[in-house]
Amino acid sequence: MAQRKQVKVTAEPGRQELFIVREFDAPRELVFEAFTNPKYMVDWLGPKNLKMTIDHYHAKSGGSYRYIHTDENGNGYAFSGVIHEIAAPERAIQTFEFEGLPEKGHVSLDTALFDVLPGNRTKLTIQSVFRSVADRDGMVMSGMEGGLTEGFERLDDILAQQKK
Amino acid sequence: MAQRKQVKVTAEPGRQELFIVREFDAPRELVFEAFTNPKYMVDWLGPKNLKMTIDHYHAKSGGSYRYIHTDENGNGYAFSGVIHEIAAPERAIQTFEFEGLPEKGHVSLDTALFDVLPGNRTKLTIQSVFRSVADRDGMVMSGMEGGLTEGFERLDDILAQQKK
Numbered sequence: 001m002a003q004r005k006q007v008k009v010t011a012e013p014g015r016q017e018l019f020i021v022r023e024f025d026a027p028r029e030l031v032f033e034a035f036t037n038p039k040y041m042v043d044w045l046g047p048k049n050l051k052m053t054i055d056h057y058h059a060k061s062g063g064s065y066r067y068i069h070t071d072e073n074g075n076g077y078a079f080s081g082v083i084h085e086i087a088a089p090e091r092a093i094q095t096f097e098f099e100g101l102p103e104k105g106h107v108s109l110d111t112a113l114f115d116v117l118p119g120n121r122t123k124l125t126i127q128s129v130f131r132s133v134a135d136r137d138g139m140v141m142s143g144m145e146g147g148l149t150e151g152f153e154r155l156d157d158i159l160a161q162q163k164k
Numbered sequence: 165m166a167q168r169k170q171v172k173v174t175a176e177p178g179r180q181e182l183f184i185v186r187e188f189d190a191p192r193e194l195v196f197e198a199f200t201n202p203k204y205m206v207d208w209l210g211p212k213n214l215k216m217t218i219d220h221y222h223a224k225s226g227g228s229y230r231y232i233h234t235d236e237n238g239n240g241y242a243f244s245g246v247i248h249e250i251a252a253p254e255r256a257i258q259t260f261e262f263e264g265l266p267e268k269g270h271v272s273l274d275t276a277l278f279d280v281l282p283g284n285r286t287k288l289t290i291q292s293v294f295r296s297v298a299d300r301d302g303m304v305m306s307g308m309e310g311g312l313t314e315g316f317e318r319l320d321d322i323l324a325q326q327k328k
Binding site (some may be wrong): 015016017057062064065081082083084085089091093097105107108109111112127129130131135 | 179180225226227228237243245246247248251255257259261268269271272274291293294295308
């Protein structure tokens with residue numbers, strides 16, 4: 001198997017945003033579709049050891065979503081938000097909240113941008129803007145990067161299947 | 165007429181957020197209802213010289229909205245977003261985008277918090293978080309404060325009517 005690509009997470013100290021950058025060996029339309037369509041999402045989003053179940057997912061501008069990640073012991077972790085814009089194949093903007101936090105209202109605004117790279121490849125840049133630096137730091141400390149790494153590797157595999 | 169209350173806008177240099185604080189001489193439930201129900205919104209939201217028309221407004225968690233402000237010359241300014249959460253009577257979280265900008269995607273995440281003050285009064289705090297400092301500065305420079313001042317004075321009048 002070819003060497004896996006790295007995900008790059010940037011969180012500048014004292015700022016209330018972070019950036020996630022990852023490249024994919026697939027055309028932008030494919031990456032966008034696999035990234036935004038819940039049909040594919042259930043098979044790649046999140047760490048490998050969690051099973052994703054969709055409560056509802058209206059993947060369109062003005063839509064909303066809620067899904068649950070469940071671990072081997074049956075513990076569920078729910079996430080929900082609203083979709084401000086899905087502008088295929090270049091931009092998706094939505095809110096995101098982990099329902100398991102002790103207090104509600106710790107929401108982020110997540111913008112995913114899809115850029116064309118030479119050789120039918122795609123660069124994904126996700127910006128997450130938080131309500132506070134503490135919220136941003138909490139997300140970085142949550143093990144986010146490991147989940148992203150595993151999720152994007154599963155997404156690689158789905159894209160490789162799609163290209164066949 | 166009693167002296168009008170001041171709206172306080174805070175935008176710390178170099179940050180990608182701003183805060184709007186305003187007090188109202190009405191109980192929290194009333195302020196929350198007049199602030200989040202489009203039936204009242206059309207009569208107070210925005211500068212006095214603009215007429216507000218609602219394209220659609222689903223004022224609930226998971227909902228979306230779009231409205232147009234029209235000036236005396238018939239020029240329309242459209243705003244839209246999605247509603248992450250309406251948690252009466254204390255919190256409302258939504259996205260916001262002015263459709264008239266030259267480029268799409270300049271969205272903010274707006275959180276309105278309603279706190280009880282002594283004497284059946286209410287403190288409204290709105291936090292707007294932007295995708296960049298430049299987006300934040302653009303909003304501050306747009307004449308926002310004048311529109312807020314006029315809008316909140318109209319909201320005062322609606323609340324005074326409601327209390328009767």
